[in-house]
Amino acid sequence: MTAYLDPRTRQTWPLEAPRWRGDDGQPLLLTDLPGIAWEGIDQAAPGLWRYAAALPFRPREPIAMGEGRTPLLSRALDGFPALLKCEWLMPTGSFKDRGASVMLSLLREQGIAAVLEDSSGNGGAAIATYAAAGGMRARILVPDSTSPAKTVQSRAAGAEIQLTPGSRQDCAEEALRQGNDPSSGFFYASHNWHPFFLQGTKTLAYELWEDLGFVAPDAVVIPCGAGSNVLGCDIGFGELLRAGAISRLPRLYAAQPANCGPIARAALGLPPEPPRPTIAEGTAIAQPIRPAEVLGALRRSGGGGVLLEEEEIAAASLGLARSGIYVEPTCAQAVAALGKLAADGRVRPGERVVVVLTGTGLKATPRYAELLGLGPV
Numbered sequence: 566m567t568a569y570l571d572p573r574t575r576q577t578w579p580l581e582a583p584r585w586r587g588d589d590g591q592p593l594l595l596t597d598l599p600g601i602a603w604e605g606i607d608q609a610a611p612g613l614w615r616y617a618a619a620l621p622f623r624p625r626e627p628i629a630m631g632e633g634r635t636p637l638l639s640r641a642l643d644g645f646p647a648l649l650k651c652e653w654l655m656p657t658g659s660f661k662d663r664g665a666s667v668m669l670s671l672l673r674e675q676g677i678a679a680v681l682e683d684s685s686g687n688g689g690a691a692i693a694t695y696a697a698a699g700g701m702r703a704r705i706l707v708p709d710s711t712s713p714a715k716t717v718q719s720r721a722a723g724a725e726i727q728l729t730p731g732s733r734q735d736c737a738e739e740a741l742r743q744g745n746d747p748s749s750g751f752f753y754a755s756h757n758w759h760p761f762f763l764q765g766t767k768t769l770a771y772e773l774w775e776d777l778g779f780v781a782p783d784a785v786v787i788p789c790g791a792g793s794n795v796l797g798c799d800i801g802f803g804e805l806l807r808a809g810a811i812s813r814l815p816r817l818y819a820a821q822p823a824n825c826g827p828i829a830r831a832a833l834g835l836p837p838e839p840p841r842p843t844i845a846e847g848t849a850i851a852q853p854i855r856p857a858e859v860l861g862a863l864r865r866s867g868g869g870g871v872l873l874e875e876e877e878i879a880a881a882s883l884g885l886a887r888s889g890i891y892v893e894p895t896c897a898q899a900v901a902a903l904g905k906l907a908a909d910g911r912v913r914p915g916e917r918v919v920v921v922l923t924g925t926g927l928k929a930t931p932r933y934a935e936l937l938g939l940g941p942v
Contacts, residue, residue, distance in 0.1 A: 566580070567580050567595055567596055567598060567621040567622075568580055568595070568596050569584060569587075569593045569594075569595060569596075569760065570593060570594050570595055570596045571587045571591055571593060572593075572594050572857075572858055573591070573857070577596060578593075580595070580621060580622075581675075583672060583675045583676075583677055583752060585744060585752070585753045585754070585755065585758050585759045586744075586753075586758060592758055592854045592855055593760050594760050594763070594796075594800075594858070595621055595760050595763075595764070597803070597804075597807070598619065598620075598621060598804055599804065599807055599808060600619055600803075600804025600805050600806075600807050600808035600810065601616065601618050601619045601771075601804070601808055601810070602805075602808050602809065602810040603775075603779050603810065605618040605619065605808075606618075606775070611629055611631060611633075611634075612629060612631050612632050612633030612634050613632055613633030613634070613663055613666065613667070613765070613768040613771075613772065614627050614629055614633070615633075615634075616768050616771045616772075619767075619768075619771060619801075619804060620667065620671070620764055621671070621761075621764065622671065622674070624670040624671055624673070624674040625674065626670075627666070627670045628666055628669050628670045628673065628695050628698050628699035629666060629670075630656040630662075630666070630694075630695070630698055631656060632655050632656055632662040632663055632666050633663060633768060633772060634772065635650060635651045635652050635654050635655065635772070636650075636651045636654065637649070637650055637651070637773070637776045637777075637919070638651060638890075640888070642900055642903055642904070642920075643904055643907075645903060645904070645907045645912075645914070645918075646914070646918075647903055647918050647919070647920050648782070648917065648918065648919045648920070649890070649919075649920050649922055650769070650773065650776075650919050650920065650921045650922060651922055652769070652896075652921055652922055652923045652924075653892050653893075653896070653922055653923060653924050653925040653926075654925075656694065657687070657690045657691050657694045657718065658687070658690070658924060658925040658927060658928055659687035659690070659691065659923055659924040659925065659928075660687075660766070660769070660794060660921070660923040660924070661687045661688050661690075661691035661756055661793075662691050662694075662695070663765040663766050663768055663769065663797075664691070664756055664761075664762035664763070664764075664765035664766050664793060664797075665688075665691035665692050665694070665695040665756070665762070665765065666695055666765055667761060667762070667764050667765030667768070668754060668756075668759055668761040668762045668764070668765055669692070669695045669696060669699055669701060669754065670699070671761045671764070672752065672754055672759075672761065673699050673701060677701070677752045677754070678701055678702065679701060679702035679703070679704070679750055679751045679752065680692060680696055680701055680702070680703050680704070680751060680752050680753075680754035681703075681704050681706070681740060681743055681744060681749070681751035681752065681753045681754065681755075682703065682704070682705050682706070682740075682753075682754060682755060682756065683705070683706040683707070683729075683736050683737055683739070683740035683755065684705065684707070684756065685705075685707040685708070685711045685715045685716060686715065686846075686847060686928075687847065687923075687924055687928070688756040688757075689705040689707065689716070689719050689724075690718040690719050690722075691756070692705065692719075692724075692754060692756065693705055693718070693719035693720075693722040693723070693724035694718070694719075694722045696722070696724065697722040697723050697724070702725070702751075703719075703722070703723075703724040703725065704724065704725040704727055704751050705719050705724045705725070705726050705727070706727045706729050706736050706739055706740050706743075707726060707727070707728060707729065707736060708728070708729055708730075708731065708732060708733055708735065708736045709728040709729060709730050709731070711728070734852075740753065740755065741753075744758075756793065757791045757793070757853075757854055758854065762793060763793060763796050763797050763800060764800075765797070766793050766794050766796070766797025766798075766801075767797040767798070767800040767801035767804070768797075768801065769794065769797055769798060769801065769921070770797065770798045770800070770801025770802045770804075770805065771801050771805070773785070773919055774801075774802075774805055774810065774811065777917060779810065780811065781802060781805070781811040781812075781813065781814070781815045782815045782917045782918065782919045783815055783816065783912070783916035783917050783918060784815055784816040784817075784818060784868065784906075784911075784912050784916060784917075784918045784919070785798055785815050785816070785817050785818070785868075785918075785919045785920075785921065786818045786820060786871075786899045786902050786903050786906065786912075786918065786919070786920045786921065787817060787818065787819055787820065787899060787921045788820050788821075788845070788847070788848050788895055788896045788898055788899045788921065788923050789819035789820060789821050789828055789829065789848055789859070789870075790821075790847060790848035790849065790850040790853070790895075791850045791853045791854065791855070792819065792828060792853055792855060792856075792858075792859035792862075794921060794923065795817055795819050795859050795862050795863065796855065796858060796859060796862055798815075798817055798862075799817065799861075799862035799865065799866065802814050802815060802866075814865065814866045814867070815866060815919075816866050816867045816868035816911075816912075817862060817863055817866040817868040818863070818868045818869060818870070818871055818902060818906060818911070819832065819859065819863055819868075819869075819870045819871070820848075820870075820871045820873060820898045820899040820901070820902035821845075821848055821870065821871070821872060821873070821898075822843040822844070822845040822848060822849065822872070822873055822875070822878060822898060823872040823873060823874050823875075824840065824841040824842065824843040824849070824875065825840040825841065825843050825845075825848070825849040825850070825851055826848075826870070826872050826873075827850075827851065827852070827853065827856065828853060828856055828859050828860065828863075828870060829869075829870030829871060829872050830870070830872065831856065831860055831870070832860060832863050832864075832869045832870030833869065833870050833872065835872075843875060843878075844875055844878050844879060844882075844894045844932055844936075845873070845878050845894050845895045845898050846894075846895060846932075847893060847895030847896075847923075847924060848895050848898070869911070871902035871905050871906060873898045873901045873902060873905075877898070877901040877904075878894050878897060878898045878901055879894065879936055880901070881894075881897040881898060881900040881901035881904075882894040882897040882926075882932075882933070882936065883936055883937075884900070885897050885900060885922075886926065886933070890922070891925065891926035891927070892922045892923075892924060892925060892926050893923070893924040893925065893926055893928060893929045893932075894929060894932055895923065895924060895929075896921070896922045896923040896924050897922070899920045899921060899922065900920055900922075903918065903920055906918075
């Protein structure tokens with residue numbers, strides 16, 4: 566039986582009772598699922614829901630808006646052939662739609678009707694949008710210094726926006742307080758905390774496997790903040806391996822800004838450094854809640870971390886835009902990471918290397934205006 570799992574102590578809790586953390590406040594995963602082979606794909610289902618048989622349980626009415634089945638483009642990046650997974654082509658413009666669709670579908674099936682999230686970026690937009698589509702209430706906590714432009718998408722979806730005094734960390738702590746308070750009326754459906762969100766991001770692995778003719782890529786380069794795509798790929802490819810659908814795991818590489826890259830620094834054996842501002846703001850997570858699990862996924866796959874300087878991220882962003890691919894600098898850093906991996910021989914010509922591009926550049930217009938010297942927008 567599938568259960569919630571504390572991966573450090575191996576304690577489990579029944580899946581039937583919704584929870585987002587362990588009894589001592591620790592983040593949870595799920596116990597291993599068996600995975601599916603190609604026969605388990607529901608060919609008639611839309612988007613990522615074709616892999617519903619790989620989920621811990623199947624909701625009767627998924628909250629689906631066409632997420633998944635994103636294009637895989639073949640491009641030569643500085644002469645190195647790669648496959649670009651276009652995750653920004655989702656209903657809300659980012660990969661977080663995978664996690665939001667699955668997490669909220671499963672929680673709604675369990676009777677949850679009102680959800681809480683803390684994010685002024687892609688996570689908040691995805692939770693607000695999928696809650697609206699599923700007839701659920703959503704409250705999004707953001708720091709009171711947040712630009713109003715960053716909450717427009719969530720407000721338009723009907724979410725309640727709660728401005729929280731202080732820093733981003735203060736906002737996260739207020740979300741934890743409300744999430745631990747049953748009288749708030751909201752369930753803490755955090756894209757960082759809830760293991761059901763990772764059940765959505767794992768469908769990226771299944772999709773890449775199907776994209777490539779039911780074989781695994783050799784390597785996947787992933788923009789990494791809290792690590793939900795790294796963990797999703799680790800879970801998904803691990804299930805495919807257990808199901809006998811692939812013969813080996815692909816190497817996973819986490820791309821992070823040098824200004825704020827705790828996971829990549831640890832993977833490279835470097836000491837911690839205080840965080841500094843970065844153009845790759847979507848991955849600027851100074852204290853990810855599952856660092857040991859993300860590092861374990863990288864090492865288990867034979868991959869590792871890559872640190873990118875601000876100039877490298879900026880150059881990759883504009884280089885992609887001038888080739889017709891307009892994505893956030895946050896995910897363009899994965900293209901810069903590919904160049905470094907190729908230069909030091911960690912990826913080699915002839916390998917099938919996937920670069921995951923996670924968010925649309927339309928959400929980073931002020932950043933691009935700065936890069937182009939246009940001033941404030």
